[in-house]
Structures are given as C-alpha cells and as structure tokens.
Amino acid sequence: MITLGIDIGSTTSKCILLRDGKEIIGKSLLVGGMGTDSPKKAMDTVLKECEITPEDVARTIVTGYGRKNFEFGDGEVSELTCHGLGGRFVFPELRSVIDIGGQDAKVIVLSESGRMSNFVMNDKCAAGTGRFLDVMATILQMDIGDFDACAAKSSDPASISSTCTVFAESEVISQLANGVKREDLIAGICSSVAARVSALARRAGVMPMVCMSGGVAKNGAVRRALSESLDMEIAVDPLAQYFGAIGAALYAYRQAIK
Structure with a gap:
C-alpha cells in the first residue's frame, strides 16, 4: 500500500x-x-x-x-x-522534537509510547525562526548555507540582545559598522536563535532523546548552540x-x- x-x-x-x-x-x-x-x-x-x-x-x-x-x-x-x-x-526512542521552520518554532514532547504529551509554539514573532536567519543573511550579504562554516571560525561571538527581528537587524548593522567580525556576528546570531528556542524547550519540558526538524536543522551552528544551551545532545538526520x-x-x- x-x-x-x-x-x-x-x-x-x-x-x-x-x-x-x-x-x-x-x-x-x-x-x-x-x-x-x-x-x-x-x-x-x-x-x-x-x-x-x-x-x-x-x-x-x-x-x-x-x-x-x-x-x-x-x-x-x-x-x-x-x-x-x-x-x-x-x-524510535525520540521524546522531544524541536522544529524551527520559516515562520515559527515548535517544541513537541512525546510520551514513551510516542503520543504528544505537550507542546509550546512561537508563531507571533520571527525571532527564533528561519525567517530571522534569512533576514540576517541578507544584511550580511551571505548565503545562509555558509553560516555554519563561518560561525565555526568565531573566537568571540557577538551579543545580540534584541528580542525583536527589526531591532536585532539594527543592532547587527550597528555592530558591523563598528568593526565586529562577520564570523563573530554570525555566531552571535545563531546563539540568539538557540537561546530563544531553548527557552521554549524548557517551557515544554523537553527531555532526551531530542532531535531537530525543519530547515534550520541543517544549520550546525544553531544545533551546537542549542545543544549547549539545553545541555543535551541534539540528534539530526538528513x-x-x-x-x-x-x-x-x-x-x-x-x-x-x-
């Protein structure tokens, strides 16, 4: 069938x-x-x-x-x-799914049998979504597929404190004008996404085994920052x-x- x-x-x-x-x-x-x-x-x-x-x-x-x-x-x-x-x-042993899509982010917690037991969703703000990364890639005139390799070169990730995409855009432009290295900005941007999503994950009661789904799962810099923030291994699959x-x-x- x-x-x-x-x-x-x-x-x-x-x-x-x-x-x-x-x-x-x-x-x-x-x-x-x-x-x-x-x-x-x-x-x-x-x-x-x-x-x-x-x-x-x-x-x-x-x-x-x-x-x-x-x-x-x-x-x-x-x-x-x-x-x-x-x-x-x-x-098969999955207990939590972190899905970062183009316009929202979702954390889904599963029971031992695989049924959904809880979820938390952010669909009100682009911060913490693929859209946020797309906006930042445009500002930096980069292909988003190059973020991972570039962020890996960072020795001092920039702090992106704004919780709104519009304000974060201005913050990144300002830091770029002040001479902050591109790789440090990218590392900071990826860490900013991870920080927002990890807050959702904690609210949902995330537990191992955890995986990422959605297009942002391909971004190794976000995955590493998210794993560090949650102190959990984040599984990923092609x-x-x-x-x-x-x-x-x-x-x-x-x-x-x-």
Missing part, C-alpha cells in the same frame, strides 16, 4: 511517498509554500519520479501552513502531530526537513488500514 504525505510550509513544500507504512520510496522538496504552485508541483514531481499514478496512492494527507487550502489531498492533520510521528519514524511529510504519510497509512 502506498500513501502520500505533503507538508506545505511557509517557504517550502515537501512530499513523501511511503510503502506499507515502513519504507520511504520517494521524496521531493521545492522552494515555495503556501500560496504558490509548489505544493502541486512537488506532488507531481515525486509521483513522476517514482512512476506512480495518483490512482496508485491509497490515501494522501496534507499538513503544514497550507494544509487547509490544498485541494488534492484526502484529509489534513496538524503539523504538531506529523512532526512527532515523522521524528519517531526516524528515531531527512529532518521531511519529518512533517513523513508523519503525514504515516498518518495516511494508519487511516487507510482502519
């Missing part, structure tokens, strides 16, 4: 094809999320690459920001549920950005076999 999970985020669209609830047989990721044609393109891409027709798919479940406005699914479910399911699919879609595909499978 083949099921499809689609995660429509604020900046990207991800798809996962799952066979019998156990094997990932295809995946796709396109830049562009809610309000774009990327979700449909991502779905068409993964089906084409796997040589599967829509009729071959037993059930399709949609999650993420755009889940309620996608007409090609059989149902939708909260991204909180899906990130928990997806994380547990990859890490599929981290697909956890929501994996969870949606798994949810679809569980519905289909009922």
Whole structure:
C-alpha cells in the first residue's frame, strides 16, 4: 500500500511517498509554500519520479501552513502531530522534537509510547525562526548555507540582545559598522536563535532523546548552540526537513488500514 504525505510550509513544500507504512520510496522538496504552485508541483514531481499514478496512492494527507487550502489531498492533520510521528519514524526512542521552520518554532514532547504529551509554539514573532536567519543573511550579504562554516571560525561571538527581528537587524548593522567580525556576528546570531528556542524547550519540558526538524536543522551552528544551551545532545538526520511529510504519510497509512 502506498500513501502520500505533503507538508506545505511557509517557504517550502515537501512530499513523501511511503510503502506499507515502513519504507520511504520517494521524496521531493521545492522552494515555495503556501500560496504558490509548489505544493502541486512537488506532488507531481515525486509521483513522476517514482512512476506512480495518483490512482496508485491509497490515501494522501496534507499538513503544514497550507494544509487547509490544498485541494488534492484526502484529509489534513496538524503539523504538531506529523512532526512527532515523522521524528519517531526516524528515531524510535525520540521524546522531544524541536522544529524551527520559516515562520515559527515548535517544541513537541512525546510520551514513551510516542503520543504528544505537550507542546509550546512561537508563531507571533520571527525571532527564533528561519525567517530571522534569512533576514540576517541578507544584511550580511551571505548565503545562509555558509553560516555554519563561518560561525565555526568565531573566537568571540557577538551579543545580540534584541528580542525583536527589526531591532536585532539594527543592532547587527550597528555592530558591523563598528568593526565586529562577520564570523563573530554570525555566531552571535545563531546563539540568539538557540537561546530563544531553548527557552521554549524548557517551557515544554523537553527531555532526551531530542532531535531537530525543519530547515534550520541543517544549520550546525544553531544545533551546537542549542545543544549547549539545553545541555543535551541534539540528534539530526538528513531527512529532518521531511519529518512533517513523513508523519503525514504515516498518518495516511494508519487511516487507510482502519
């Protein structure tokens, strides 16, 4: 049995094809999320690459920001549920998921059986999200993919005290003008994101084993700062950005076999 999970985020669209609830047989990721044609393109891409027709798919479940406005699914479910399911699919002993997406940050705590027992979400402010990092990358005229290597060169991370993205932007520009090294600014920016997210994690009651999901999981500097702040090892997997879609595909499978 083949099921499809689609995660429509604020900046990207991800798809996962799952066979019998156990094997990932295809995946796709396109830049562009809610309000774009990327979700449909991502779905068409993964089906084409796997040589599967829509009729071959037993059930399709949609999650993420755009889940309620996608007409090609059989149902939708909260991204909180899906990130928990997806994380547990990859890490069977998982107890906490830290998801830093484009527009929000979520911490999901799971019971021993894998059911969600608590969560805390920041969706009111861009600080502590991927959007914050994107803004800072623009200011510094850097590719965000270079943050990790650059931050690793820092010997004196800058202090970014502002809790608002707009004010932090001014603070970074001012420090840059005052001669603060770029690598120290980047290290400080990543530590600032980690500090905000670790505060969410503590409120949620985070416990090991902990993993990161979402696009920011690829940023090693944020991961290291977060691990240090929480004094916990943070697991990461190459599929981290697909956890929501994996969870949606798994949810679809569980519905289909009922």
